[in-house]
Amino acid sequence: MADAVKRPYDASRRRAGARRTRRQVLEAARRRFVEGGYADTTVTALAADAGVSPETVYATFGSKAGVLKALFDVTVVGDDEPVGLVDREVVRRIRDEPDARLALARYAAFVAEVNPRLAPVQLLIESAAPGDPAIAALAAAVARQRLHGMSLLAAKLADQGALAAGVSADEARDVLWTTNSAQVFDLLVNQRGWPLPRYQRWLASTWEALLLGD
Structure with a gap:
């Protein structure tokens, strides 16, 4: 045979x-x-x-806890493709945009797209953190990632000479970090009923008013 x-x-x-x-x-x-x-x-x-x-x-x-970490990772980018957020086209377009106002407008559009799916997961992580050391570590890592991302964006604006007089890169970082948070999204969109286009316009106009020079 x-x-x-x-x-x-x-x-x-x-x-x-x-x-x-x-x-x-x-x-x-x-x-x-x-x-x-x-x-x-x-x-x-x-x-x-x-x-x-x-x-x-x-x-x-x-x-x-590993399930929740994976859920956060997938939720940030919107799919399970093995491509990190920093390598996504939407982030590259923000990073490479030479016009500060347009870069912030693009970032506002990105935040308004992502937060409806991401904010509930972020709030869940923060609410679960006090009762679970593994989730507390995840919450701390998420906070560091957010702050790092806003540091990079603020540094870009500073390097372009786009920040208003008296606004430091650290202040710009903190303004971006606060206003794009899950908590602010929840307050304005979920609790106050703002439509997403209004939320997006508010982000862009707030950043322009608080951060950029003439």
């Missing part, structure tokens, strides 16, 4: 399955965490909603 021909191992199907499982768990986590709270959500419940076993959740994410 002739030897059976061995087919080459195709890992693409396995990778696609793992990616699909990851998406299912993260979709379940978004619903469970945001609606029911992080502390009250169990890995067993997440697994049941996603149609997988708890062991699969642990194997994929390591822990419940």
Whole structure:
């Protein structure tokens, strides 16, 4: 009998399955965490909603905190493609824009696009942090990332000579960091009912008024 021909191992199907499982768990986590709270959500419940076993959740994410960290990462960029935020076209267009007003207008549009999906996750992380050391560490890392990003944008404006007289790069960083926060978004859009276009215009006009020179 002739030897059976061995087919080459195709890992693409396995990778696609793992990616699909990851998406299912993260979709379940978004619903469970945001609606029911992080502390009250169990890995067993997440697994049941996603149609997988708890062991699969642990194997994929390591822990419940790992699920929340992955949910944050995916939510920031809007998908699970292996491309970091700084390498995305939308960020490059802001970073490379020589006109400060246009750069801030583009950034306002980006924040208004991202915050509807990101703010609930950020607020969830901050609310869960006091009761879980792993989430407290995640909250601290998120805060550092935000501050670093605003430091880079403020430094860009300073290097361009765009900041108003008396406005330092540190002050610009703090204004950007405060006004683009999940808390401000929640107050204006969710609690006061501002439409997103109004929120976007407010961001752009506030930054221009507080930060830029004539």
